[in-house]
Amino acid sequence: HNGIRVRNIDESPLRVRSRVGLSPDFSGLVLAVVAIMESRKGHFILLEALAILKQRYLNLSKKLVVWFEGDGIDKKKLIAETKRRMLGDIVLFVGIEHNIFSFMNAADLIVLPSIASEDFPNVTIEAMSLGKAVIASSIAGTVEQIIHEQTGLLVEPGNAVSLADAIDQFLNVSDLANKYGDAGRKRFQEKF
DSSP: OOOOOOOOOOSOHHHHHHHTTOOTTOOSEEEEEESOSSGGGOHHHHHHHHHHHHHHOTTHHHHEEEEEEOOOTTHHHHHHHHHHTTOTTTEEEEEOOSSHHHHHHTSSEEEEOOOSOOSSOHHHHHHHHTTOEEEEESOTTHHHHOOBTTTEEEEOTTOHHHHHHHHHHHHHOTTHHHHHHHHHHHHHHHHO
16 A cells, blocks of 8 residues: 655635635535546546436535546536536636645545546545545455545446445435544545
């Protein structure tokens, strides 16, 4: 296992949220996906999962916002797919964040929906270091990082329904993100 050093947070969650365009009145769940925008990272599966959730909830945009951080070869396709699925009220493309730890700290939950070619992803243990719950595909090293239903949720790679159901759990249990996040921070301190 590799580890990471704990980084300083130099921007408040409120300031980050304001800077990326989130209304201060928003009281829903903020998810962030921090990954290069290429197909193996599963952004398209996440969009499919969000479309499923949009069918379940009439006003999903009041309950959930999802930040897509970064850049990559699929960014234009992801923006087009977001428009095609009418998810522009939920998905926000925030570009490349230079202080990724302050950015991640402003989210309630980190999502890594990878479908292939992962190893021992840093983003999951970075999220755990910040006390953030994680939803990740059960692929490669994520199964060694995340304890399912204790520090986060593991989902079947490429399964949009499984991913939608995982996000739905956090939408329906108000303290779940904090509970898993606290357990994740403890696991990070012990192992990573």
